[in-house]
Amino acid sequence: MDLIKTLFLLLSVGGTLAQDALPPGPVYAVLGSNVTFNTTLGRGVSFITVSWSFSDGSELVPVVSMAGTTSHEGDDFVGRVSIDTRTGALRLGPVKQSDNGDYSVNIVDSDAVTQTGETSLRVLGECLWGGGGGVRGVSDVTCCSDSVAMATT
Numbered sequence: 001m002d003l004i005k006t007l008f009l010l011l012s013v014g015g016t017l018a019q020d021a022l023p024p025g026p027v028y029a030v031l032g033s034n035v036t037f038n039t040t041l042g043r044g045v046s047f048i049t050v051s052w053s054f055s056d057g058s059e060l061v062p063v064v065s066m067a068g069t070t071s072h073e074g075d076d077f078v079g080r081v082s083i084d085t086r087t088g089a090l091r092l093g094p095v096k097q098s099d100n101g102d103y104s105v106n107i108v109d110s111d112a113v114t115q116t117g118e119t120s121l122r123v124l125g126e127c128l129w130g131g132g133g134g135v136r137g138v139s140d141v142t143c144c145s146d147s148v149a150m151a152t153t
């Protein structure tokens, strides 16, 4: 039974997978603020499990996952994340510079359909503080647009 369920989930991952669980990004957040990654789940659809992952470009790490009333927070996100139990939306904050990167979600909805989505978080702020805490000015603005440009490549 469990094996069949697993096979079904794997099949749905490879096959008719809904790829639009998240609205188009990126999402911008100021350093130290809270941000919500909304999902497109709604209209009476609930979820069985939801799992958020983060990648800074190298490895994929868990952010938070929830099944029923049980949730588990990834090491880098303990105490900074929560999941909207109605929509599966991820609330993250206060945002750290290291949160800059790609976020993906995997939702198994109440019809046992797997829905996935991907978006990016652009953390703004290091440049507002002048990087190393030095002089603020034109170079800070350059720094900021550089980091945004770098982050999008």
Ligand SMILES: *[C@@H]1O[C@H](CO)[C@@H](O)[C@H](O)[C@H]1NC(C)=O
Binding pocket: 032, 033, 034, 093, 094
């Ligand atoms: C972020 O959310 C937490 C918990 O809900 C709240 O206590 C805090 O005031 C919020 N911070 C900001 C900057 O909105």
Ligand SMILES: *[C@@H]1O[C@H](CO)[C@@H](O)[C@H](O)[C@H]1NC(C)=O
Binding pocket: 027, 036, 037, 038
């Ligand atoms: C998510 O939805 C809330 C409430 O509608 C809104 O305030 C927030 O800006 C949204 N988040 C994003 C990243 O659009």
